Amino acid sequence: MADITTVNPTTGEDIKEYNYMTNDEVNKIVDASHEAFLEWRKKSHEERAKVIKSIGDTLVKYKKELSKLMTEERGKLYDQSLSEVDLCKAICDYTAEKGVTALADDERDIENMKKGIVTYQPIGVIYGMQPWNFPAYQVFRYAIANLMAGNSVLLKHAANVTGSGLLIEKIFHESDLPNDLFRTILIDHDQSEKLIGNDKVRGVTLTGSDGAGKIVGQQAAKVLKKVVLELGSNDAFIVLEDADLDLAVETCTQARLINNGETCVAAKRFIVVDSLYDEFRDRIVEKFSNSKAGDPMDDSSDIGPLARKDLQEKLHEQVEESVKKGATIAVGGQLPEGKSSFYPATILENVSEGQPAYDDELFGPVASLIRAKDQDDAMRIANDSRYGLGGAIFSKDEDKAIRLAREQFDTGMVYINGYGLANPALPFGGVKNSGHGREHGGFGIKEFVNIKGLHVHSN
Structure with a gap:
């Protein structure tokens, strides 16, 4: 054998x-x-x-x-x-x-x-x-x-x-x-x-x-x-009150679903300030709802299968455990039948401490949507993690975003008003358990x- x-x-x-x-x-x-x-x-x-x-x-x-x-x-x-x-x-x-x-x-x-x-x-x-x-x-x-x-x-x-x-x-x-x-x-x-x-x-x-x-x-x-x-990591993508919402929704969708969501620096926690939360939620749910899982050789597919069957099963267990502890499913969350390893684009809401969706790394197309009271609360939630690989800040005030990224974000990499997997000209790596x-x-x-x-x- x-x-x-x-x-x-x-x-x-x-x-x-x-x-x-x-x-x-x-x-x-x-x-x-x-x-x-x-x-x-x-x-x-x-x-x-x-x-x-x-x-x-x-x-x-x-x-x-x-x-x-x-x-x-x-x-x-x-x-x-x-x-x-x-x-x-x-x-x-x-x-x-x-x-x-x-x-x-x-x-x-x-x-x-x-x-x-x-x-x-x-x-x-x-x-x-x-x-x-x-x-x-x-x-x-x-x-x-x-x-x-x-x-x-x-x-x-x-x-x-x-x-x-x-x-x-x-x-x-x-x-x-x-x-x-x-x-x-x-x-x-x-x-x-x-x-x-x-x-x-x-x-x-x-x-x-x-x-x-x-x-x-x-x-x-x-x-x-x-x-x-x-x-690994559970990177936070922070949407502040002065963010370009179109850009934030588009970027967060791509940053969570790229590579079937199986990326260490993917957007895993969407942390959105209260004033923008409801509109962001409605638009991101629509984006995820329209994401098509299919043959990865087909140009019309938005996401392919997870890499292995056991990884698909583990991801679903993390989703179910989060729901058992109070999270709600805004879209997705259904385990497909069959021998393949597909998992639908999924968004969890009402995510809080003690749930896998808050504490752990969900390696697949599942996002945690978290409401923050304001900028300070958003930064607190972002850093409330044992991980510290990457993350992002969306704000039209670039100087403010750079300052927050430099002085407050406890990660090795921060994207400002965008997302990219890696750039050979910039350091790649993390802190804490990352x-x-x-x-x-x-x-x-x-x-x-x-x-x-x-x-x-x-x-």
């Missing part, structure tokens, strides 16, 4: 079977990755940048094949799969363009010393565990930065997107990158913990739930390995380097 079977969530039918690698196979891959790193670290930043550019160029050749496979394996809309590949190409181009400068030595004038030099040196094999919701982007986000920094990369992808993980390896291998610098490995959780403990693995990065983050964080801490954790460490914006490239201080004294 196969260790992994990928399943098409649109049909419920099996796609392909895979087996885990043996411990011996994994150890050989780690050894080869380390040896490749020893050579790669000698390359100049300019040489590495050219190779990174070639990865992006090779990716473009596989754009349709990878996009179709991502849609088949995890149910995301095909046009959103295409956009995801475009984002990965942008990461390659941005890193190739900016990485040389970001990694350049920093010389400092220091009293009683000829000079000081801060240099950023690679450390070795970086092991990444990535989720299924963005099968390509999650990989490129950490892999490209670390390769540019001079490290080598191992990928343990989510089991349900195993095919995507292997195709991404093929893309890397068809570029100018030496093969052993990027490997996709098929292993179970016990093998993963052993890998974290391998002396040749120097850094660990995980994107996943806060529960998974606690486990991996502890495993890495036991062997004194640095770890970057990009975890993890620690940063990717993108020149920060991810320095997460797994030895920031080395050279003290140069006069002869």
Whole structure:
């Protein structure tokens, strides 16, 4: 019997079977990755940048094949799969363009010393565990930065997107990158913990739930390995009394339903001030009511299925538990029958503390609509969360929104009068139970380097 079977969530039918690698196979891959790193670290930043550019160029050749496979394996809309590949190409181009400068030595004038030099040196094999919701982007986000920094990369992808993980390896291998610098490995959780403990693995990065983050964080801490954790959230999108309501309704709809709602920085809690609440509610309910769930390869579909049947069932349990504790369903909330994993666009009202819809992350097209008395109350509710990844503020007073975002919003990222998944030029990451460490914006490239201080004294 196969260790992994990928399943098409649109049909419920099996796609392909895979087996885990043996411990011996994994150890050989780690050894080869380390040896490749020893050579790669000698390359100049300019040489590495050219190779990174070639990865992006090779990716473009596989754009349709990878996009179709991502849609088949995890149910995301095909046009959103295409956009995801475009984002990965942008990461390659941005890193190739900016990485040389970001990694350049920093010389400092220091009293009683000829000079000081801060240099950023690679450390070795970086092991990444990535989720299924963005099968390509999650990989490129950490892999490209670390390769540019001079490290080598191992990928343990989510089991349900195993095919995507292997195709991404093929893309890397068809570029100018030496093969052993990027490997996709098929292993179970016990093998993963052993890998974290391998002396040749120097850094660990995980994107996943806060529960998974606690486990991996502890495993890495036991062997004194640095770890970057990009975890879940229940991001608040705040609509203030001076907001452009048309913009807020349109953006909140998109920000909740994009990627079938399976996005760590999706709009999960709509926090609306009292003066706009009723109008916002009526308009957002209409938007959700008109959202069509269907075949993700069909252009007319607004949302596809959730990635797996168990995720559909868990989401529905969270909705039912919230209703049991006082929430009401404004639209949606019905569990479809059949083998597929669809879930309707859903809005919950009367959401309050103690309900999953208030306290937890609902990973799917379900939004929590919360009434706030005023601006101060909205900010209080937004920060009343164990998470702190992203969020948004809608206000025509841009200066006020920036001030609130900078000084009061306890998250790693804030969108003002808009929404976007990620931008290679700005840092990505969170605080509190949403993890620690940063990717993108020149920060991810320095997460797994030895920031080395050279003290140069006069002869």
